[in-house]
Amino acid sequence: EAQVTQNPRYLITVTGKKLTVTCSQNMNHEYMSWYRQDPGLGLRQIYYSMNVEVTDKGDVPEGYKVSRKEKRNFPLILESPSPNQTSLYFCASRTDSHGNTIYFGEGSWLTVV
Amino acid sequence: DQQVKQNSPSLSVQEGRISILNCDYTNSMFDYFLWYKKYPAEGPTFLISISSIKDKNEDGRFTVFLNKSAKHLSLHIVPSQPGDSAVYFCAASRYGSGNTGKLIFGQGTTLQVKP
Numbered sequence: 001e002a003q004v005t006q007n008p009r010y011l012i013t014v015t016g017k018k019l020t021v022t023c024s025q026n027m028n029h030e031y032m033s034w035y036r037q038d039p040g041l042g043l044r045q046i047y048y049s050m051n052v053e054v055t056d057k058g059d060v061p062e063g064y065k066v067s068r069k070e071k072r073n074f075p076l077i078l079e080s081p082s083p084n085q086t087s088l089y090f091c092a093s094r095t096d097s098h099g100n101t102i103y104f105g106e107g108s109w110l111t112v113v
Numbered sequence: 114d115q116q117v118k119q120n121s122p123s124l125s126v127q128e129g130r131i132s133i134l135n136c137d138y139t140n141s142m143f144d145y146f147l148w149y150k151k152y153p154a155e156g157p158t159f160l161i162s163i164s165s166i167k168d169k170n171e172d173g174r175f176t177v178f179l180n181k182s183a184k185h186l187s188l189h190i191v192p193s194q195p196g197d198s199a200v201y202f203c204a205a206s207r208y209g210s211g212n213t214g215k216l217i218f219g220q221g222t223t224l225q226v227k228p
Contacts, residue, residue, distance in 0.1 A: 004156070033215075035218075040122075040220055041220060042117075042119075042202060042218040042219050042220040042221050043157070043202060043204075043216075043218040044218070045215055045216070048215065058215065090156055090157070092156075101159075102159060102216070103156075104156030104157045104158070105156050106154070106155055106156050107154070107155070107156055
């Protein structure tokens, strides 16, 4: 079954405590990305990766890091989380340039207090 | 700068009637448009798409219309069913050299279909 798996699904953390949200896909997709969803703003891209060792900033990259050491994994790292990073995060992957083959993970609710 | 806008945060319709969800965009370079559906506690799932060379695409109860001169697209659901109740996002992308494959999403419209 085609899947994008994120962990954790729910997390409450404190300001400044480093955390990592993992993302893994089993479809051998080259393109992966991270989005955050906020009320009234829709989904905004944080970072994306066109392939292994190739990453670039999206629209809202501040406060985040990513890595792409393997094709299947694309973790999102918050080195020093702040309350404005409280959001719903989605990892996504796809095989080509058009979005009709994009697969989203189920989302990770992150609260920073 | 919101390049893709869904100006109606919510929409409520009766079961069996038509649901029309609207989306406007500002970037004339966009050439591919998509609609995603999202249920609570799930990730968005692809619903239907349209290329800029077309003005209509139909898939069962779902039809997307594109008006390039007005930079406007709409999603029609006929007939609406209670299971269609969800958040609907429109998204746009630009295909071609230098394209990063990024989707630009609208803010979303919450559709409620009443039995």
